[in-house]
Amino acid sequence: MIKKSIFCIICDCYITAGPYYVCDKCKYYIHESCYALPHQIDHSFHPSHALTLYLRNGYWCGSCHKHFEDALSYRCDEDDFDMDIECARMPPMTCEGQTHIQHFSHQHPMPLLELGGEIQCFACQSTSSGAFYGCTKCEYFLHKSCAELPTNYEFRHPFHSDHGLYQLCVQHKPFCCSSCKQKTKYTFVFKCIFCDFMMCVKCHNKTPIKYKYHEHLLHLTEPCKYLDRCNAYDGYCQSSVVSKELDATKYHVFECSDCSFVVHLPCGPLPRIIKHENHLHSLSLAPSIIEDTSGEYYCDFCETERDPRVRFYHCEECKYTAHIRCVILEVLNVLNGDLKDVELKVVREDLWENEIGKEEGLTVFDVIFGEASGIENYYIWESTMNLDSHSTSHFKVEDEDIDEAIKFSRSSENDFKSFMEDISELNRKRRPIEVPNNFKLKVVNVEGYKIPLTLAPVMRTLLHKYGDVSGSWVTAKEEKSFTYSILCEVLKEMSSTIVEDVTKNMICDWYYHLSFLEFAKFKIDFVLEHLKGLTHAFVGRQAKRVEDEIPTKLRRQITKLEEEIAEKKAKLEICEKFGTSSKSRFLEEGLNKASEWKWKRAHQGLF
Numbered sequence: 001m002i003k004k005s006i007f008c009i010i011c012d013c014y015i016t017a018g019p020y021y022v023c024d025k026c027k028y029y030i031h032e033s034c035y036a037l038p039h040q041i042d043h044s045f046h047p048s049h050a051l052t053l054y055l056r057n058g059y060w061c062g063s064c065h066k067h068f069e070d071a072l073s074y075r076c077d078e079d080d081f082d083m084d085i086e087c088a089r090m091p092p093m094t095c096e097g098q099t100h101i102q103h104f105s106h107q108h109p110m111p112l113l114e115l116g117g118e119i120q121c122f123a124c125q126s127t128s129s130g131a132f133y134g135c136t137k138c139e140y141f142l143h144k145s146c147a148e149l150p151t152n153y154e155f156r157h158p159f160h161s162d163h164g165l166y167q168l169c170v171q172h173k174p175f176c177c178s179s180c181k182q183k184t185k186y187t188f189v190f191k192c193i194f195c196d197f198m199m200c201v202k203c204h205n206k207t208p209i210k211y212k213y214h215e216h217l218l219h220l221t222e223p224c225k226y227l228d229r230c231n232a233y234d235g236y237c238q239s240s241v242v243s244k245e246l247d248a249t250k251y252h253v254f255e256c257s258d259c260s261f262v263v264h265l266p267c268g269p270l271p272r273i274i275k276h277e278n279h280l281h282s283l284s285l286a287p288s289i290i291e292d293t294s295g296e297y298y299c300d301f302c303e304t305e306r307d308p309r310v311r312f313y314h315c316e317e318c319k320y321t322a323h324i325r326c327v328i329l330e331v332l333n334v335l336n337g338d339l340k341d342v343e344l345k346v347v348r349e350d351l352w353e354n355e356i357g358k359e360e361g362l363t364v365f366d367v368i369f370g371e372a373s374g375i376e377n378y379y380i381w382e383s384t385m386n387l388d389s390h391s392t393s394h395f396k397v398e399d400e401d402i403d404e405a406i407k408f409s410r411s412s413e414n415d416f417k418s419f420m421e422d423i424s425e426l427n428r429k430r431r432p433i434e435v436p437n438n439f440k441l442k443v444v445n446v447e448g449y450k451i452p453l454t455l456a457p458v459m460r461t462l463l464h465k466y467g468d469v470s471g472s473w474v475t476a477k478e479e480k481s482f483t484y485s486i487l488c489e490v491l492k493e494m495s496s497t498i499v500e501d502v503t504k505n506m507i508c509d510w511y512y513h514l515s516f517l518e519f520a521k522f523k524i525d526f527v528l529e530h531l532k533g534l535t536h537a538f539v540g541r542q543a544k545r546v547e548d549e550i551p552t553k554l555r556r557q558i559t560k561l562e563e564e565i566a567e568k569k570a571k572l573e574i575c576e577k578f579g580t581s582s583k584s585r586f587l588e589e590g591l592n593k594a595s596e597w598k599w600k601r602a603h604q605g606l607f
Contacts (some may be wrong), residue, residue, distance in 0.1 A: 010034035010072050011085045041074060041089060045107035045581070049076045051083060060172035063087040063107045064138040065122060065186065067172075102132050103147055105170050105188075108135045112144065121146055123188040124201040134386055146188065146201060153190065157204070160257070166190040171198075179203040179257055180221040180562075196437060203211060203285055206338040208503070209254060212346060213271050213441065213454055214261050218254040218268070220335050226250055233454045234347040234496060235267035236310055245310045248325040252332065265322050266310060269344035271334040276327055279320060283327065286314035301326040311347065314426075348496055349457075364439040364452055364485055367421045380434045403502075403549055408542040416539060420532075425510040436489050443481075450481040455488040462488065471521025481518045485567055486513050491527070494534075502538050 006015050008031045019032045040052050045063055051074035058069045061080040066084070073082040074381070087107065098111040105122070118127040119134075123146035134141035153166040160178065171189040176182070185220060190199045208217035213233050229237045230253070237246055245266050254263040272285050278301075288309045297306045298347040298419040301322040313322045326333065334342060411419075443450040446459045462469075462484075468478045469487075490513050497506065511532055517524050 008034050010037070012068075012071060013086075024559060034082065037072075037085070039089065043074070043107075044092075046076060046079070046081055046083070051076055051081075051088070056082065061087055062170070064140055065105070065170065065172070081286070084580065090137075093137075094368075101147060103133065103142065104134055104151055105142075106138065106140050108138065110135050110142070110147070111142075113141075115141070122186065122403070123149070124205070125184065125187050126202070138479075145205075149188070149201070149204075157199070160192065162197070163192050163194040163197070166199075167193055175201055175303065179219060181255070182222065202336075208335055208583055209269060209335065209344070211254065211263065214260065215442075216256045216258040218256050218261070218263065220252060220265075220332070221255050222251050223253045223262065225323070227253065227264065229594050230264045230267055231261045232263045232347065232443070234492075235264060237267060239309070239497065239501065245307060245324060248323070249328060251326070265328075265331075268348055269346050270311070270324070270331060272336055272343040272345050274327060274330045276330050279315060279318070281315045281317055282441035283313035283315055283320075283322065286312055286321075287348065288312075297321075299323045299326055309501075348492075362443050362450065363441065364435070364443060364450070364482060368445075376448040380432050402550055402553065405542045405545045408539050411539055411543065416536065419539065423508055423511050424470065424515075426508055427515060432514060437493075438489060439485065448477060449484055450478070451485055451488065455485055455492060458488040458492050459484060462491065466526065469523040471523060483517060483522060487517055487524065487527070490514065498535065499537055499541070502534065502541075503537075507535055507538060518604070 006027075006029050008015055008020070008029055010030055011034050013031075015029055015031060021030045021035055022028070022030065040050050043048055054073050054075045056068070056071060056073045056075065058067065059071075059073050059075075060067055061073075061084040062081045063083055064087050068084055072085050074088045075082045082085075089105070093108045095109045095111045100111040102109050102110045109274055113132050113134050113136075114130070115132050115134070116129045119129060119132055119141050120127045121132070121141060121143040123142050126143075128143070131144040132141045133144060134148040134418055149168055151168045153168065154164055155166070157166075165403065167190070169189055169191050171187055172185060174185040175189065175198055177184065177189075178197045179199050180203050182200070182307070184200060188201050189568065190201070190204055192198070203219065206219055208219060211218050214231075227237075229235070232238070246264055249265045252265040254265070254268040256262070270285055273282050274285075275282050288307075288311055297308045298304065299306045299312070299322055300320045306321065306323060310324070313327050314320065438452045438454045439452045444456045445451075446456050447463055449459065451459045470484065487493060490510050493506075494510070514524060514528060514531065516526075
């Protein structure tokens with residue numbers, strides 16, 4: 001009688017019927033058929049070499065792609081190929097009358113199946129339902145599109161343009177995709193035959209993403225570490241008040257395979273239109289707008305507060321709004337799909353005329369130092385500048401900030417004039433202007449002026465609204481181009497900052513740059529008048545803080561000081577009672593020794 005639950009040591013299957021070989025003492029059982037396995041076989045699935053029987057510590061079967069530990073394998077050392085015993089002994093299968101393929105990765109014919117539920121494709125490791133080529137006996141399935149990938153592929157992929165010939169291989173061991181940098185295993189991989197470039201099927205299927213302010217193509221991926229700031233020239237992470245939306249979407253970034261350029265998802269190019277299953281109409285990407293002055297903005301999807309500084313998805317017909325993070329799956333589905341007919345929009349693109357112009361292959365530096373002279377005496381090119389590089393978030397109120405806010409709360413017209421004079425005096429003492437990051441980008445031609453790529457829409461809007469405002473101090477087109485770029489940088493910075501976030505340092509920077517434009521005889525009274533009104537609003541906002549923000553901060557400081565005072569009083573009480581308090585024998589001896597040794601040298605008693 002066969003004992004319950006005994007396994008063949010060779011094939012690891014139940015022994016349900018004899019004959020079989022047994023050693024009860026060692027609990028060692030072998031099917032008679034397994035014992036008779038030939039030492040070497042020829043197999044149609046690996047016709048190049050014979051397969052030899054080995055006992056292996058661990059291996060992946062090249063046919064069913066399952067992992068085996070401490071099991072026999074028919075192996076080809078030359079090709080590093082293993083086949084488990086069951087697959088090696090499996091008889092040929094046919095699929096007569098069915099649409100099928102004989103795939104290089106599996107020994108059995110794979111019929112085309114329409115499968116429901118969540119089926120995992122071995123090639124790309126994603127799960128879905130639908131059309132698969134599969135072997136139900138071995139539970140091995142490939143998406144129809146993945147199964148039809150060519151094994152030898154000649155093409156120039158945007159993420160690896162150096163070489164153009166790839167081979168599709170099965171990868172069991174962990175590897176890092178050279179494109180998305182993600183580590184994976186048990187999948188298909190495209191290997192470059194000339195170098196060590198390896199690309200997963202998901203990246204092969206992705207459409208590269210064009211970001212208008214970067215010369216290389218980007219791809220969507222997960223960052224290796226959290227990024228406080230990205231390389232987007234208009235990113236939300238560059239502002240003085242960083243939105244929570246960045247933290248909520250931190251696991252997705254746009255990355256360049258050719259350089260270290262990385263952009264946060266909310267800061268990068270997003271689809272203009274998406275469709276969400278929970279809403280009847282399509283949702284459009286809306287700019288960071290303020291609908292009213294209530295100060296309260298909400299996401300209708302999650303019913304929590306929404307930062308009005310950040311773009312969101314919106315249905316105009318229903319007045320329905322949603323955080324980017326609340327519709328992120330729909331956004332990612334679009335970005336990971338075919339982008340041929342998809343319009344992508346960058347941050348603040350709707351604020352200016354969208355036409356940019358043709359790149360000229362030069363930067364502002366090339367334009368000024370290649371064709372003009374003199375301006376380099378006023379600007380530092382070696383380091384970069386953020387117009388708010390030394391600003392502090394107005395939520396971080398220190399004592400000096402509190403004093404200044406209280407001072408603003410008592411402002412008169414004369415005090416405002418004094419404040420403006422202080423700004424002028426401060427700017428006169430400042431170091432030369434540092435060139436903004438935007439000035440490192442390629443320039444485009446805007447009505448004869450060479451303007452950085454990101455500032456071209458601002459320049460076009462400026463000329464359309466006010467005409468040519470250049471003055472007589474500079475006559476060369478190159479120098480005027482530089483000066484116009486400074487003006488456009490200020491206007492763009494203003495456009496990306498809500499009044500609530502304006503700081504004193506921002507105002508100082510804007511006046512500093514505008515004072516240079518006045519020196520250059522540019523006709524900018526319209527900007528100066530606007531900035532004066534903005535400064536007046538800033539003073540009012542600072543004064544308002546005395547009513548609604550500063551008291552809370554002061555109470556918090558007072559509470560902290562009271563806690564510190566109470567802690568110090570407790571320590572003082574311990575000090576005052578020390579002379580009369582009882583002490584341990586050890587401490588008494590220490591006190592006597594301290595008194596006795598007080599004026600001795602530390603080495604006394606050693607010699």
